[in-house]
Amino acid sequence: MSDPWFVIVVLAIATFSIRIGGVLLGQKLPNTGPWARALNSLPGCLIISLVSVLLLSGGPNEWIAGSIALAVAWFTKNLPLTMVAGIAAIYLLRL
Amino acid sequence: MSSETPQAEFWSAVKDISPLAIGVAIYGLAFGLLAAQAAMSELQIGVMGTFVFAGASQILAVERLVAGAGAITAVVAAVAINLRMLLVTASIREVYQGRPWWQLVIGAHMTTDENWALMLATRAKGRNVGYWYLVGGGACLFLTWVISTVCGVIFANNIPEPKALGMDFAFTAAFIAIARSLWRGNKDLLPWLVSVSIVALTLLSGLLDSSWALIVGGCAGALTAGLIPSE
Incomplete structure (x- = not known):
């Protein structure tokens, strides 16, 4: 089997197993107590971790554009507007 | 709702x-x-x-x-x-x-x-x-x-x-x-700070790559929230 097909098949099986594994794991964890509180907080913590990884992989331009996007998001809570502001800011900063 | x-x-x-x-x-x-x-x-x-x-x-x-x-x-x-x-x-x-x-x-x-x-x-x-x-x-x-x-x-x-x-x-x-x-307000402050700090420490020290820093940071924040007693 050539390299691309090997990668496609193994990655497809592994990725689906991970996704369905999380679905099944979620059904097994308790509905109250510390584990439930942890699971309820997990989405916010994952997203803020993702934002941290993305910004730390960049430099000063990304940090300034990130601050501008945060300011727009904070006051408007508007997704498209925040995206437009962030993209425009990084575009202008890199000119 | x-x-x-x-x-x-x-x-x-x-x-x-x-x-x-x-x-x-x-x-x-x-x-x-x-x-x-x-x-x-x-x-x-x-x-x-x-x-x-x-x-x-x-x-x-x-x-x-x-x-x-x-x-x-x-x-x-x-x-x-x-x-x-x-x-x-x-x-x-x-x-x-x-x-x-x-x-x-x-x-x-x-x-x-x-x-x-x-x-x-x-x-x-x-x-x-x-x-x-x-x-x-x-x-x-x-x-x-x-x-x-x-x-x-x-x-x-x-x-x-x-x-x-x-x-x-x-x-x-x-x-x-x-x-x-x-x-969600103040109750998210400590868990989110833990997540951001763990990601920054593990990534900038070179201890973990970004795939793992994200997972460890997310879990650390969520576990912090689990350990804080609810009101």
């Missing part, structure tokens, strides 16, 4: 996710260009998009192949970047609860960072959306991803770099907006 019909949820998700779908399409075209450099065919890219449907891992795997790293190395790196999906699907367990097996299969496969986060942000604004909102957003991204990646291979010559357009920042800005919507 009143529940919406499955159809209404599905189509409102398609509408809400469209700004993110534009970003996905641009990345899809760029990925197709990369795949052409790896001498992958339209068929291979179409099959990959359909059955893997995890953009960052696909880009990483093909980028490793182009770099001559070998198939095993490419798969290991790509699987590592997808391990977070275990936490992503686990964190919305109520969405899948009591669903027949085929809906679990579709729902799991259609879950990506973007439609998962968008569903949570929409809920935080007070709308009672769930499974069909998730699947509607996922289906829109799925079609966008498969079509744009295949088009990228076909039209491999005339495609701009996402970075030249500032589009590499589209998802960073989107996740900042979604984090803002998920902010």
Whole structure:
């Protein structure tokens, strides 16, 4: 089997197993107590971790554009507007 | 909170996710260009998009192949970047609860960072959306991803770099907006600070790469929240 097909098949099986594994794991964890509180907080913590990884992989331009996007998001809570502001800011900063 | 019909949820998700779908399409075209450099065919890219449907891992795997790293190395790196999906699907367990097996299969496969986060942000604004909102957003991204990646291979010559357009920042800005919507006030302060600090420490010290820093940071924040007694 050539390299691309090997990668496609193994990655497809592994990725689906991970996704369905999380679905099944979620059904097994308790509905109250510390584990439930942890699971309820997990989405916010994952997203803020993702934002941290993305910004730390960049430099000063990304940090300034990130601050501008945060300011727009904070006051408007508007997704498209925040995206437009962030993209425009990084575009202008890199000119 | 009143529940919406499955159809209404599905189509409102398609509408809400469209700004993110534009970003996905641009990345899809760029990925197709990369795949052409790896001498992958339209068929291979179409099959990959359909059955893997995890953009960052696909880009990483093909980028490793182009770099001559070998198939095993490419798969290991790509699987590592997808391990977070275990936490992503686990964190919305109520969405899948009591669903027949085929809906679990579709729902799991259609879950990506973007439609998962968008569903949570929409809920935080007070709308009672769930499974069909998730699947509607996922289906829109799925079609966008498969079509744009295949088009990228076909039209491999005339495609701009996402970075030249500032589009590499589209998802960073989107996740900042979604984090803002998920902010529940003071009770999130300590868990979020723990997450950010762990990511910064592990990443900047070189202890972990970004795939693992993200997972460890997310878990550390969530466990902190679990250990704080509720009011």
